[in-house]
Amino acid sequence: MPIDVVISTQALVKHFKGQRKIVTAVDSVTLEVKRGETFGLIGPDGAGKSTTTRVILGLLRRDGGTSSVLGYDSMRDVYEIRERTGYIAQQFTLPADMTVLENMRFFADLHGIPHKLQKSSIAELLKFAGLTEFTSRPAGRLSGGMKKKLALACSLIHRPQVVLLDEPTLGVDPVSRREFWNLLGNLRAEQGLAIFVCTPYMDEAERCNKVGLIYKGRLIAQDTPAGIKKMVPGHLIEFKPAKFEAARKLVTGMPGILEVQTYGAMLHLYIDETERRQKQIEEALSAQDIAWSGMRGIEPRMEEAFISLVRRQEAADHGR
Amino acid sequence: MADKPLASEYAARPEGAYPVIAEDLTKRFGEFTAVDRVSFHILPGEVFGWLGPNGAGKTTTIRMLLGLIRPSAGTLGVLGFDPVTQTKIMQAHVGYMSQLFTLYNDLTARENIHFYGRVYGLNRKALAQRQDEIIQMAGLEGREDMLTANLSGGWKQRLALGCAIVHNPRVVFLDEPTAGVDAISRREFWGLIYAMANKGTTILVTTHYMDEAELCQRVGFINQGRLVAIGTPDELKQTHMRGQVLEIDTPEPDHAVRLLKEAQTKQSLPIDEVALYGAQIHVVVPSADEFLKPVRAMLESEAIVVSNIVWITPTLEDVFISTVQNQAGQATPGKEIKN
Numbered sequence: 119m120p121i122d123v124v125i126s127t128q129a130l131v132k133h134f135k136g137q138r139k140i141v142t143a144v145d146s147v148t149l150e151v152k153r154g155e156t157f158g159l160i161g162p163d164g165a166g167k168s169t170t171t172r173v174i175l176g177l178l179r180r181d182g183g184t185s186s187v188l189g190y191d192s193m194r195d196v197y198e199i200r201e202r203t204g205y206i207a208q209q210f211t212l213p214a215d216m217t218v219l220e221n222m223r224f225f226a227d228l229h230g231i232p233h234k235l236q237k238s239s240i241a242e243l244l245k246f247a248g249l250t251e252f253t254s255r256p257a258g259r260l261s262g263g264m265k266k267k268l269a270l271a272c273s274l275i276h277r278p279q280v281v282l283l284d285e286p287t288l289g290v291d292p293v294s295r296r297e298f299w300n301l302l303g304n305l306r307a308e309q310g311l312a313i314f315v316c317t318p319y320m321d322e323a324e325r326c327n328k329v330g331l332i333y334k335g336r337l338i339a340q341d342t343p344a345g346i347k348k349m350v351p352g353h354l355i356e357f358k359p360a361k362f363e364a365a366r367k368l369v370t371g372m373p374g375i376l377e378v379q380t381y382g383a384m385l386h387l388y389i390d391e392t393e394r395r396q397k398q399i400e401e402a403l404s405a406q407d408i409a410w411s412g413m414r415g416i417e418p419r420m421e422e423a424f425i426s427l428v429r430r431q432e433a434a435d436h437g438r
Numbered sequence: 439m440a441d442k443p444l445a446s447e448y449a450a451r452p453e454g455a456y457p458v459i460a461e462d463l464t465k466r467f468g469e470f471t472a473v474d475r476v477s478f479h480i481l482p483g484e485v486f487g488w489l490g491p492n493g494a495g496k497t498t499t500i501r502m503l504l505g506l507i508r509p510s511a512g513t514l515g516v517l518g519f520d521p522v523t524q525t526k527i528m529q530a531h532v533g534y535m536s537q538l539f540t541l542y543n544d545l546t547a548r549e550n551i552h553f554y555g556r557v558y559g560l561n562r563k564a565l566a567q568r569q570d571e572i573i574q575m576a577g578l579e580g581r582e583d584m585l586t587a588n589l590s591g592g593w594k595q596r597l598a599l600g601c602a603i604v605h606n607p608r609v610v611f612l613d614e615p616t617a618g619v620d621a622i623s624r625r626e627f628w629g630l631i632y633a634m635a636n637k638g639t640t641i642l643v644t645t646h647y648m649d650e651a652e653l654c655q656r657v658g659f660i661n662q663g664r665l666v667a668i669g670t671p672d673e674l675k676q677t678h679m680r681g682q683v684l685e686i687d688t689p690e691p692d693h694a695v696r697l698l699k700e701a702q703t704k705q706s707l708p709i710d711e712v713a714l715y716g717a718q719i720h721v722v723v724p725s726a727d728e729f730l731k732p733v734r735a736m737l738e739s740e741a742i743v744v745s746n747i748v749w750i751t752p753t754l755e756d757v758f759i760s761t762v763q764n765q766a767g768q769a770t771p772g773k774e775i776k777n
Binding site: 154156161162163164261262263288289290291292293294296299300303306308309310318319320321324325326327342343344362379380381382385419421424425428 | 476485491492493494536590591617618619620621623625626628629631632633635638646647648649653654655675691692693695696713715716717751753755758762763
């Protein structure tokens with residue numbers, strides 16, 4: 119019987135004992151990942167991404183709520199989960215003096231895959247990862263991007279139904295990052311694998327079909343990328359003022375301006391109505407003798423939405 | 439765009455008017471050429487992005503500009519000084535923040551600024567005033583007497599920038615200053631970069647975040663030691679993208695991707711790249727106008743519902759990857775460089 123829900127948590131809690139107080143690293147997180155989904159857990163460093171992942175995998179004990187993978191309980195059924203999941207930890211390193219092929223064999227042995235079956239599945243995975251030409255190269259002499267691809271190939275050797283990747287592209291350059299994500303796309307499109315990926319890169323969220331935004335241990339939003347962007351009310355416009363600080367002060371608090379974000383030399387404004395407000399802003403800038411250029415409506419990206427949702431959360435926390 | 443640089447603006451300037459100049463800059467380490475005949479000029483007060491994959495030669499370029507290593511060939515100028523022969527005097531006017539910036543964790547924020555100020559030879563009176571300026575600029579008010587160890591990543595990074603510019607440099611080199619810092623802190627950091635630039639400081643910054651590259655006024659792409667493109671982000675999107683990007687919305691993206699890849703392999707459509715973006719697909723074709731309809735028709739003939747297919751502006755990341763791959767296609771394959 120196919121199980122549609124691959125990963126599920128309900129009000130998941132994890133505490134750590136700090137020096138003076140107890141820190142709640144994961145605070146009542148409820149999420150669900152279905153078969154064939156690429157789920158991105160997105161948030162800044164220290165938000166609770168890795169801890170959530172480790173609790174789901176049963177590597178850390180939970181302190182409250184439930185968590186399961188493919189219907190197996192994270193605490194009770196650790197071995198069942200391990201047989202069916204692939205995992206790349208954040209600081210994961212491959213034995214540097216072993217070649218690509220030796221690394222693959224090593225992981226195959228760890229998972230108890232018979233030697234007869236190893237040859238064909240290793241060849242297949244090396245082809246998938248584009249590493250066929252590099253089978254005899256020691257892992258330590260691979261580029262950063264190739265190491266990540268090898269790690270992915272190793273995590274797939276036992277044909278898992280789901281892979282959990284903790285910041286797999288950290289420190290990897292844009293070209294290798296794109297290649298890595300294209301591999302993940304192929305896994306999803308060709309094999310229907312569920313992928314759970316933690317990342318601080320907002321643009322990688324766009325490559326997931328479902329995104330959870332985590333901040334200070336709490337899941338502040340969970341939806342498709344398009345859905346999350348729609349959670350922020352208003353329309354986004356940008357412009358480049360000649361006098362940046364003066365312009366920022368001027369527009370902050372003007373009627374109809376819901377939020378002001380800085381973007382390098384530009385200002386990003388969420389406004390309630392495009393035409394009327396844009397005219398008012400232009401008039402106000404002119405009245406103050408502030409020149410500007412490039413005023414136009416733009417599509418909000420995940421980053422703008424994330425900043426807005428975090429600010430909203432902080433304001434709500436402050437009010438409590 | 440108002441901030442599009444005019445070719446004449448560059449051409450008309452006398453030599454000494456550029457705070458940073460590299461001409462045919464080359465650095466060889468044994469047989470390996472890390473930087474290969476690179477030339478660029480940076481304008482006063484400009485925010486210039488220096489981008490490239492790992493091992494492309496970004497940091498080597500910066501180290502030569504800082505006078506830390508000698509070029510094998512070519513000429514350099516920083517604020518009219520020669521980094522090779524006038525290292526000391528040049529360094530007094532230059533700031534540098536590396537990815538592995540060092541702050542003393544057992545000193546407070548204020549003490550760190552003081553320490554770096556003394557290293558740069560500021561006298562006590564000037565330093566007292568400068569300390570307050572930097573604390574204010576970095577938004578460290580209220581935290582100035584906290585131990586640096588207890589500051590979060592974003593604060594530390596702003597403090598590191600403050601320490602790097604304590605001597606009021608006119609040129610600042612930032613080598614991956616935002617690595618490992620969250621999106622909100624990155625935004626604040628870029629606010630600081632532009633606050634400096636608006637006061638006339640010239641900035642060269644490297645980054646792995648392509649969305650940050652979009653914030654630069656001009657960018658240079660370096661790959662395998664060579665400068666492969668230089669211009670404003672908008673210019674590069676128009677001139678350096680090999681092909682155009684179609685974005686497809688469909689209820690069955692996984693199936694559609696398989697069909698598009700098949701078409702790519704069989705060469706029944708001239709597709710350069712197919713990539714899944716969540717529920718959407720990006721397809722790179724030579725011309726959006728010409729191939730939008732054939733792509734749509736192919737999918738629909740396979741009973742795929744195409745809810746939407748549009749030509750989108752490429753991101754700087756698209757351009758970057760296209761440029762790098764274009765170069766890779768011309769170079770000898772298999773020359774993978776280790777990080």
